Amino acid sequence: MPTASAKDASQIKDTIIVEKELYGSARIPIDSYEQDQLIIALEDLISSVRVSTYVPDPSWTCFMPDGIPPPELGNEIFEISLKYSTCHDVGLTKFGQRYQYDINGGEVKGERINATILDGGLDYELVLSNGSVEVEQINIIRTKDNNTPILMRNAGVSPLREVPVRVVLDFEAPNSSSYNWLNSGKFAATRIIDTAAKTIKMKVYDISTVALTQSRTLIKDPEDVPNQTWDCVKITGRQGQSVFTENVALGNSISIGASKRGSRNIIPITGGTMSGRVNGKILSGGADYQLSGGLDARYTLETNDGEFIIVRNCGSGALIPVFETKTDGPYSYLNENKYLSSAPGMSGGGVSITFYEAE
Structure with missing residues (x-):
């Protein structure tokens, strides 16, 4: 009786394996082709991703945890053009590779709204270790017809840095204004950066009637790094040793008033020092x-030795700061969530704030 043996050599075929970054791979038996006229078509993964629904990581849902459809399936309603003065390379932080675009103006153009973007806005881009991207944008809009102030805070994601970020837009307009339709709308856009012109452009679509496509792209954050948070962080403790003090210069307040999340008042940050x-x-x-008594300050520090530290200091009753800076830099100790903030005190036309170690 013959014994079992390895696969018969006659069944083994030489195979060509073709791989290209951002394309699907292919395995082709050599005897399937004429050797001098070999043509192999690969699937363009970027094109297939762009027409799929993005399902964001649960930590960064972008207001649409079930998925964000391609914006272009909706109805275009206006276009946003943000101008930026500088893109800061903050470095590799506890969350990932961080970039910050300083917004210094822009426009909103459409049939139902025409407005300017005020100076002092922020566009935060985070590139995670697996190549996916998360974006947060915070800007103030002022309409051209009656100077109505509107807060715009957007969230976006992309599965690959080579693919433009898909952004879901969120607005807070005064409930009593003619722009209160923005408060309940469902809007999405594709974020396009022009580094030569220093602009970030977004064609905004109403996607309220758009169904999610069958093709899905799941976006999953790496498991070995902490997630950035959309809401304020909460910790407990009492103030211990002082770490540093800020003297913050402020601009004129911008009152949105009663809106969908409560009464909103915004105080621009125009500069200051820390020691x-x-x-x-x-x-x-x-x-x-500020929202109905709670503070939510967003701004950036530049140290004397050239490092950047992104700050979010927020809470209702007690302020809890979150610092973000390079993990291999001289201020990496600030990345630990173990600090408390004093309440702001008046100082020279601005406010003074001291940060403490939590005990």
Whole structure:
């Protein structure tokens, strides 16, 4: 009786394996082709991703946890053009590779709204270790017809940095204004950056009647890094040793008033200094986006030795700061969520804030 043996050599065929970055791979038996006229078609993964529904990671849902359809399937209603002065390379932080675009103006153009984008806005881009991208944008709009102020805070994702970020837009307009339709709309756009012109453009579509496509692209954050958070962070403790103090310069407040999340008042941050274990200046940009008594300040520090520290200091009753800076930099200790903030105190036309270690 013959014994079992390895696969018969006659069944083994020489195979060509073709791979190209951002394309699907192919395995082709050599005897299927004329050797001098070999043509192999690969699937363009980027094209297939662009027409799929993005299902974001649960930590960064972009207001649409079930999925974000291609914006172009909706009805175009206006276009946003943001101008930026600088893109800061913050470095590899605890969340990923961080970039910050300083917005210094722009426009909103459409049939139902025409407006300007105020200076001091922010566009935060985070590139994760698996290549996916998360974006947050915070800007203030002022309409051209009656100077109505509107807060725009958007969230976006992309499965690959080579694919433009898909953004879901969220607006807070005064309930009593003619722009309150923005509060309940469902809007999405594709974020296009022109580094030569220093612009970020988005054609905005109403996707309220768009169904999710059958093709899905699941976006999953790496498991070995902490997630950035959309909401304020909460920790407990009491104030211990002082770390550093800020003297923050402020602009004129912008009152949106009663809107969909409560009463919103915005105080722009125009500069300032810090001293203590961290010395340097506060960049002009960002604001304290106060909501019904709670503070939510977003801004950036530049130290005397050239490092950037992104700050979010927020809470109702007690302020909890979250710092983000390079993990291999001299201020990496700030990345730990173990700090508390004093309440802001009046100081020289602005406010003074001291940060403490939590005990």
